[in-house]
Amino acid sequence: MSTSVASAIEAPSLAVSTVIFTLRPCEDGQLKLALPLVKRIRAPFEGQWALPGGPLKPDEDLADAAASKLKQTTGLEPRYLEQLYAFGNLDRSPMSKLEDRVVSIVYWALVGTVEAEKAIESENVHWFWADELPKLAFDHNLIVEYALWRLRNKLEYSRLAHGFLPETFTLAQLREVYEAVLNKPLDPANFRRMVESNGAVVATGERLAGTRHRPPQLYRYDSSIDLTDLGPLGEKQ
């Protein structure tokens, strides 16, 4: 039924890309948000950095496509994966012709800081600080900016920080994640009050192993609260 229309101007093609965030220590030891980018090896934007992604395979679910691209680019499994937005406007690429139009369904993912140490890096896959990106291919700077905005908004009312942390963690580690994502220092006492009144994080009763006289308490997220709150959609969409 759509063949005759498609033959006049080809229908837009469909790609899936992923913004993959992790936290990495910078030179002074502080954690900072980082993401992997892939160097384009063909036109348009040949030689520029871009989000990992590619055409949607005919037999692949959207979230599976995003996760498999993440795996392929970084060697890692996501701790959190959520659909961000579908970008498909005609002006996404200044040089685009209608025949080259691509609609990108973009996901965003969190990778744990410990896992991220084992991430793949190569000539064509490089990790960048989220606030020091070069000019990226297509509208990918805008996409990263929007993903950062979503991450920061969502951190405030969800268990999202858990995506960066191990199963148990100290309050100082949790605060470090918040500081890195929000990119500002937080008062430790106020932070503790916020966490305790929120109720999403519970004390395990255990303490950090180590030689300190009074090692800090370990906490975990209350697993009865869902990390991905997609309401009726559940996790696998």
Add this chain to the structure above:
Amino acid sequence: MSTSVASAIEAPSLAVSTVIFTLRPCEDGQLKLALPLVKRIRAPFEGQWALPGGPLKPDEDLADAAASKLKQTTGLEPRYLEQLYAFGNLDRSPMSKLEDRVVSIVYWALVGTVEAEKAIESENVHWFWADELPKLAFDHNLIVEYALWRLRNKLEYSRLAHGFLPETFTLAQLREVYEAVLNKPLDPANFRRMVESNGAVVATGERLAGTRHRPPQLYRYDSSIDLTDLGPLGEKQ
């Protein structure tokens, strides 16, 4: 470059659909959430009701496609239009073959209650109460359920109720919108306190025209706060 791949199994095609909400008075005069559906005139799901939508035209932006489908189905302009989600899993339609796979980018829209009185209705376009839907085509019941969840969540922390209201309104009218969307009665005094502490709604200094001894005050939304909060994406994506 992708032509040889596409010729093996055709790439998924792309559609844009819209969930269009308005409030309409039911028999007892109370406002209730309603949405228009379109009867399918071809297989699959021939004769079943479905969300208005269709294939994305090669030269049309995503949001424009959603708005134009809304206009075509209802004769109306949206007061609010936002991308909801891209639905593209392989199991969207139980009978689907890979060649028939469709990825739907779904928008949701609000139409003002006054405007909605002039909406088109016909044998193939019918308005349904949001909580009394028949079994719809494809995964459209799930899509409506998710759109309702988004609407209810968003109502609590945004100026979204404005999408249903005229420029100025009484607090009773505003409360009626909240009650209809959340589907529960709200205490008038608590509601007034919530609105006043929120700051998004400001008194105009005028009162409702009428014959009552002490007509209620008129309010408006503070226009310095954006209705659509898409962060860096702005309104036109």
